[in-house]
Amino acid sequence: MRTIAFVTQKGGVGKSTLASSVAVAAFEAGERVFVLDLDPQQSLVKWSKTRGEKDVPVVEMKAGKLAKALAQLAKDGVTLCIIDTSGADLPATVAAMEAADLNIVPTRPNAFDLWATEATRKTLRDLGKDYAFLLTQCPPAQQSARVAEGVTALEAMGGLISPLISARVDYQEAARHGLGATEYNPSGYAAEEIRKLWSSVKRRLAKGKAGQGGTPVKKIAKAA
Numbered sequence: 358m359r360t361i362a363f364v365t366q367k368g369g370v371g372k373s374t375l376a377s378s379v380a381v382a383a384f385e386a387g388e389r390v391f392v393l394d395l396d397p398q399q400s401l402v403k404w405s406k407t408r409g410e411k412d413v414p415v416v417e418m419k420a421g422k423l424a425k426a427l428a429q430l431a432k433d434g435v436t437l438c439i440i441d442t443s444g445a446d447l448p449a450t451v452a453a454m455e456a457a458d459l460n461i462v463p464t465r466p467n468a469f470d471l472w473a474t475e476a477t478r479k480t481l482r483d484l485g486k487d488y489a490f491l492l493t494q495c496p497p498a499q500q501s502a503r504v505a506e507g508v509t510a511l512e513a514m515g516g517l518i519s520p521l522i523s524a525r526v527d528y529q530e531a532a533r534h535g536l537g538a539t540e541y542n543p544s545g546y547a548a549e550e551i552r553k554l555w556s557s558v559k560r561r562l563a564k565g566k567a568g569q570g571g572t573p574v575k576k577i578a579k580a581a
């Protein structure tokens with residue numbers, strides 16, 4: 358079993374939105390997915406209730422029980438565990454970071470988010486954990502100066518995972534209906550972005566720690 362965590366010491370960036378859509382895309386691609394919601398807000402537990410299906414199970418989890426729960430999930434044959442965390446700097450977030458094979462740090466292309474990302478990176482480096490940044494809620498004209506600056510800053514901090522995720526209504530609507538972007542509008546741009554993201558994450562997990570530099574940014578910008 359591989360474990361990924363969506364982490365950043367900044368609220369409202371898009372962690373739960375991305376975690377739910379990646380969970381669904383990975384399930385569609387044949388993974389046995391299980392989601393642990395470590396955020397006291399319980400966004401994904403609520404998402405799952407709205408979804409009403411057990412195909413991508415979501416349970417509330419406390420940091421103290423995380424290690425035991427992960428061992429049990431691995432025994433049960435789960436192939437991918439996705440952990441969603443709070444935007445606050447809680448001990449639970451550190452527990453998730455420690456448990457994950459790969460930490461994904463979403464950030465929007467603006468100064469406040471990028472500064473907050475620096476703190477998250479420091480924690481991850483101190484823990485010696487693998488991580489990748491993900492630029493999200495980008496304006497649809499992705500070549501904008503603001504996005505380019507974000508790309509440069511994150512590259513300097515240790516690498517981005519592709520693709521760039523745009524701000525799209527499909528993400529909001531999918532979440533509202535308890536769906537992933539690939540289910541809400543399978544032929545839409547958001548679905549395409551999420552399928553690409555799952556492919557990148559899967560490749561990165563297969564590489565293990567070796568890939569800490571991430572994909573060269575020029576390649577991501579070209580593909581976007």
Ligand SMILES: Nc1ncnc2c1ncn2[C@@H]1O[C@H](COP(=O)(O)OP(=O)(O)OP(=O)(O)O)[C@@H](O)[C@H]1O
Pocket residue numbers: 367368369370371372373374375396398400442443444445493494495522523524525526528529532
């Ligand atoms: N790519 C996107 N395009 C459009 N809207 C988005 C996108 N990603 C997230 N949002 C919206 O941004 C808001 C915050 O998203 P979300 O709840 O996923 O963030 P979060 O990081 O999990 O927040 P918290 O730290 O509070 O848990 C939501 O209203 C969501 O619909």
Ligand SMILES: [Mg+2]
Pocket residue numbers: 372373374396400441442443
């Ligand atoms: Mg959330």
